[in-house]
Amino acid sequence: MTLKLGRQSFSDEATLMMAIVNRTPDSFYDKGATWAEDKAFDRVAQVVDEGAEIVDIGGIKAAPGVFIDAAEEKERVVSFVARVREKYPDLVISVDTWRAEVGRAVCEAGADVLNDAWGGADPELVDVAAAFDAAIICTHTGGVTPRTRPYRIEYDDVVASAIADTTAYAERALAAGVARESIVIDPAHDFGKNTFHSLELTRRLDEMVATGWPVLVSLSNKDFVGETLDLPVGERLTGTLAATAISALAGARIYRVHEVVETRQVVDMVNTIAGRRLPQRAIRGLQ
Template sequence: MKSFLDTSSTQNADNALQLRCGRHLLDLSFPRVMGILNVTPDSFSDGGRHVALDDALRHAERMLAEGAAIIDVGGESTRPGAAPVSPQEELDRVAPVVEALVRELDALVSVDTSCPVVMREASELGAGMINDVRALERDGALQAAAGSGLPVCLMHRKGEPQDMQQAPAYSRPIEEEVAEYLAGRIADCEAAGLRRHRLLIDPGFGFGKSVEHNLRLLKYLQSLHALELPILVGMSRKSMIGKVLARPVEERLPGGLALAAMAVERGASILRVHDVAATVDAVNMAWAVLQEGCELPLNQEQDA
């Protein structure tokens, strides 16, 4: 489903943000949707559904058809309370999926990993992006990411999955602490040879944050533009929606769409989601309002 707002084939490169992702060129002059593909048995929303390679491929194919620009493959659950997995176990889950997505679907694949071994192997298999919830803090991760030549998303978190939601607290407004942390990680990346134009940032909704923290972080998301990097957000189906609306995981889509539209209004470049088709519509509608009108789809029926 190609959006009528997708002007990547005709956009002048001089006034568009083009992110080189391996052999793919990602146009971030308008918001893009990243589809989540968890190949883990224990992710909070879809654990175990896409562990088989064929199931993973078919799900990715659906998300691409629905308008996903990126498929984010994760082999380690980072939900609250999740146990760590060994590098070999994570690699065994992720590598066959990345290889198949690149070979069979020519997809732009992001690998959701903190493991240097997985980063290196995935880049060799054709992945186009690294998405690290630990912002390259693990030993060897900075060097592996720098050596891959791929763009990297640095995420803020407080604590590890085992303990991050146990009474998280901040001494200053959360948006200030998040910005300070990310600025430090950006500096460390540049010192290690990872050039700034290859970096993205993620404020880390739900990673060591209360509901109130998450809501404030979204309210003041625009403050992160001071870092002058594309912003990725991931709020899809998260507990912040469940706690505000008293909805179980399977009933959180409407709340998630509201958050997605608000994130676009506040300048998010990439939205990481489970429900691609609905989010693409919400993103495109929000973007159309921000642009104060746009060219209509060729076959769209006009209101009578």
């Protein structure tokens, strides 16, 4: 399905890199490396140069931590979105937020996508997306409260639950007025899940792709990778790329990443092997 992400549309064979830009002092991965606004802006410039089609700006880390209200979240992201929009008028800007109040403010500042990592915790977020002709990412979290870790959560079938919840969220967004081509679903690895759940979702991702909704995966340096290989944050790139390859073979469309170049190469290689993409050049044995 052709994707419309705010001001940009992408053909149905396009795979997209969504680069993570944290406006937080306590991110699990970068430890606040882009907390300062100029550092975050440098990160945007870097990932754009590396070929990212989307930047995903977040003002609150997902894990438990210091309470951040909507006013503080807006302080962290709204003016930054406006700055990025001014410098990069054609770049797709996503904002990682579950709050409709924040969603409205960032859309007014120029955001194209609302990346709801918490599965519709604020039911009015879809109305904001519809009002601004923005795209929305519909995630599966098993109903957990935002910024909490799962504890002994159980599913009869985690993939069936992910499909049921994300497609229901997608249909609710559609009913609210969000364009069909601007709705994406995300199994949300680690969110409301243990490592076995995330592994099963990766293994059976083709079932989510088969729903017909475009699928986003956020795999980068996640705990399910670290636990599988018994590796700390910072040493999970190889495992992340292995999970990325499986997701690419299944047909995922958008990859939310820390490492743009490495992920792009893996996705392109897999899609070429799968016959969905031609090699950049093919002269061996022909010259």
